[in-house]
Amino acid sequence: MKVGLFIPCYINQLYPQVGKATLELLEKLNVEVVYPSGQTCCGQPMANSGYENESVGACHNFVKNFKDFDYIVTPSGSCAYHVKKHFDVIPQTDDVTNVRNNVYELCDFILNVLKIKNVGARFPHKVGIHKSCHGLRGLRLGSCSEKVTPEFSYIGELLAEVEGTEIIKLNREDECCGFGGTFAVAEEAISVKMGKDRVQDHLDNGAEVITATDTSCLMHLEGLVNRNKQPLKIRHIAEILNSVN
Numbered sequence: 001m002k003v004g005l006f007i008p009c010y011i012n013q014l015y016p017q018v019g020k021a022t023l024e025l026l027e028k029l030n031v032e033v034v035y036p037s038g039q040t041c042c043g044q045p046m047a048n049s050g051y052e053n054e055s056v057g058a059c060h061n062f063v064k065n066f067k068d069f070d071y072i073v074t075p076s077g078s079c080a081y082h083v084k085k086h087f088d089v090i091p092q093t094d095d096v097t098n099v100r101n102n103v104y105e106l107c108d109f110i111l112n113v114l115k116i117k118n119v120g121a122r123f124p125h126k127v128g129i130h131k132s133c134h135g136l137r138g139l140r141l142g143s144c145s146e147k148v149t150p151e152f153s154y155i156g157e158l159l160a161e162v163e164g165t166e167i168i169k170l171n172r173e174d175e176c177c178g179f180g181g182t183f184a185v186a187e188e189a190i191s192v193k194m195g196k197d198r199v200q201d202h203l204d205n206g207a208e209v210i211t212a213t214d215t216s217c218l219m220h221l222e223g224l225v226n227r228n229k230q231p232l233k234i235r236h237i238a239e240i241l242n243s244v245n
Contacts, residue, residue, distance in 0.1 A: 003033050004069035006062075006103070008076045008215070009041045015215050021242040022075045022106060028242070029114060033073075036065040044082040048181045052089050059090045067095040071113060072103040075238045077135025077213045078181075080105045085138065105135055105213055106238055107154040117161050123243045124164030125233075128207035129155055130198065130221065131174045132214035141213065145174050155213055155237055162240060168207040175201070179220035195224045202232060209233045211240055 003026065007019040026033045042062050043055030062083065066072045074080050083103045087096060110116050131153070135141040142153035159167055178184065178194025199221055202210050208231075212218050215236050222234040 001032065002068075002070045003031050004066045004072045005033050005035045006039060006042070006066065006072055006074040006076075006079065007035070008074065008079045010219065011075065011215050014219065015236070018075055018215055018236040018238055021236070021238040022073075025106075025119065025238055025242040026073065029110065029116060029119065031114070034069070039065045042079045042082050044079060044086075045181060047082065047086055047089070052086070056090055059087050063087075063090070063093075063096050063099050066099050066103075070102065071109065072099065073106055073109045074103065075106045075213070075236060076215065077105045077132050077139055077141060078216060080108075081134040081138035105139055105141060107158055107213055108139065108141055110241075111154050111157060117157060119158065119161070119241050121161075121241045121243050122163040122245065123209075123240045126166045126168050126206055126208045127159060127240070128168040128170055128202040128205065128210050129153070129159065129173075130177060130210055130212040130217055131155070132212050132217045133176050133180075135213045136174055142174070155211070158241060159211070159237070162243075165240070168202070168205045170201050170205055170207075172197075172201055177217045177220055179217050181216065184220060191220070192224065195220050196228075199224055199228075199230060199232065203230065207232065209235050209240075211235050211237050213237055 011018050041058050043058035046055040080103050084100050143151045177198045178191040184191040218234050225232045
């Protein structure tokens, strides 16, 4: 199995520790991982801002860098979703189709491709799970409260096997944090209020740490936590699954 690692631009620039944790975790699980040095953004920010046609170059570059891998893994549900669902802006060659079919969010890959639940991690903290919207309602990484279906959560299944971790039950388990990419810029006040509500839900239920599959959501929540000097830590799920402390 040959796996290409895609690290989104905001992780590369602002949260490199998440990229490193993802690489280390996959290597611990005996996965042959390659990081194509020519990779750039997947094109999601442009598309979300209404400039999808201007993302064509980024899409082509993504396919060029990842077309020869059996799987493409990324610590970002929103980026995986964008590749899977929005790369129809470029011609659908065999390479494009293969890339779209084989891109996976990290938890999805570990649980459903590697068939591993216990990654050998230890993280003795009370953890609240923020279920990011693109991963939840786009990739179906978990069940949604508006659907009458059996409950499941890929991130929850992996976190439940981490030694010492107590998963905190939230009042509104799949509510949006308000980030939404450019939404946080265009509708700042609404975005901030939604984020504050999300943080308060974790505080009300005794969480020490907030985790998610998307650093973009966590970045939004971390900014609010830091500004308001609240007693919460923010950790991407890759960091927790790679932890032995």
